Amino acid sequence: MDDLYREHILDHYAHPRNRGRLEAPDIIADADDPSCGDQVHIEIALDPEGRIAQVAFEGEGCIVSMASASIFTEHIKGKSLEELASLTEEEVLAMLDAPVGSNRRRCALTPLTALRAGLRTYPKNPSSDG
């Protein structure tokens, strides 16, 4: 039996961690999927050593994409940019601790898609349009 919609997934959806915006983000990362309307916007502030000091996200979408964004932001705190850049899809799916079938991979990986897009533009100044 598929139990993607486990308690902790529903909890992250209902009570997202790190929801909001940052005062002075160093990295701004966006992804959207016009086919289903999922949107994830992630802001990251680095500490002097270049590690993730603060992270926040906003977004709209299905339970899987939103819970994934919440869990993802919890996991990446304290990581270095190199660690972020080498994050794999399988590692992100493992963070979810729930069975994500091939039909929902794209939803679950939306935050990673956003992050990768954000890292491509770093270290240029982040745009402020969100």
Add this chain to the structure above:
Amino acid sequence: MKLDIERVRADFPILLRQIHDKPLIFLDSAASSQKPLPVLQAMEAAYRQCYANVHRGVYTLSEEATCSYEAARDKVASFINARAREEVIFTRNTTEAINLVAYTWGRANIGPGDRILLTEMEHHSNIVPWQVLAQERGAELVYLPVTDDGRLQMDRLDDLLDERVKLVAVTMMSNVLGTITPVREIVRRAHAIGAVVLVDGAQGVPHLPVDVQDIGCDFLAFSGHKMCGPSGIGVLYGREALLEGMPPFLGGGDMIRRVELHRSTWNDLPWKFEAGTPAIVEGIGLGAAVDYLEGLGMEAVAAHERETVAYALERLAALPGMRILGPPAEARGGVVAFTFRDIHPHDLAHLLDLEGIAVRAGHHCAQPLHKRLGLVATTRASFYLYNTPQEADRLAEALEKAARILGKAG
């Protein structure tokens, strides 16, 4: 005559499948329908007993394959009441049929400043080919708007139909709203100003009795795979005089009469538009699908769907938080798209799948329509001749269950 639903269901072997240990309830026929035994058997027999390339060989097998393939054309011509078999061009699907018209008739007849009139409820396949053409030719697209309850604003039609409009391209039935459009009336008014009319029959032809002479359209495009036939085969009906005047679409074998090093002459209709080896067995399968539907009677198919959808609409509308798109039952076909509470369509489709229910989630290739309705995505249940009111009950129950499961999140 009323459909014998149990007999119809017995014709579709896939309906015996269990999905997640539940009986399959297939509610995505608007995307692609399931196939009855006579279609599967006709295709298997074609491969096993009389397969060869068509239109060329003098040997027995090739002649048999050619006869079966061309017989399918006769069946399709009769199914839509075309005047002649020459008016039935086999394509890959509806999309290719529409592109054929855009690339041949369109390039020859649409110029700078001309207008192409579409509607806000069109599928992407009846928008994008015209955007490509309009960009290339300097023409302009204009759209007949839809009402909030998902009908065409027919009172705006005459304003939009001015002498600049050279083509009207309109669906016979919306793949999102289910709305059955007044194509006959649209054709009449468009012809009055001299415009050519293409009807997108992808949703209409599988579900309604269709008579191209009665509708009066110049072109009709539809797909085999949505009407119990295989994928890879579709139809462009065109009025013979228009088809005769059009340049060919794809060049290659079969579409030529004589080829010289620097020029060629074209084959007769319908083969002028059928370059290369066609989808032979798929064509034969489409012929079998037409036989199957005619055996049941399209009036009976349409009546069964009306009844089933009317029941489903009533059942679904009673669920708290349900918003059903589109008009009431009497103005629609087998498509029911909806939003339910604040549940994202992907989550809903996922949870319904766990109950064995196949529905579609997304924009259903109609992004402009969703934007018009203020939505990004919807969940769509589409009913066909093998669906039952009991399945609508199961859908409603599964939606309630999904709401309970996700209620924990809210």
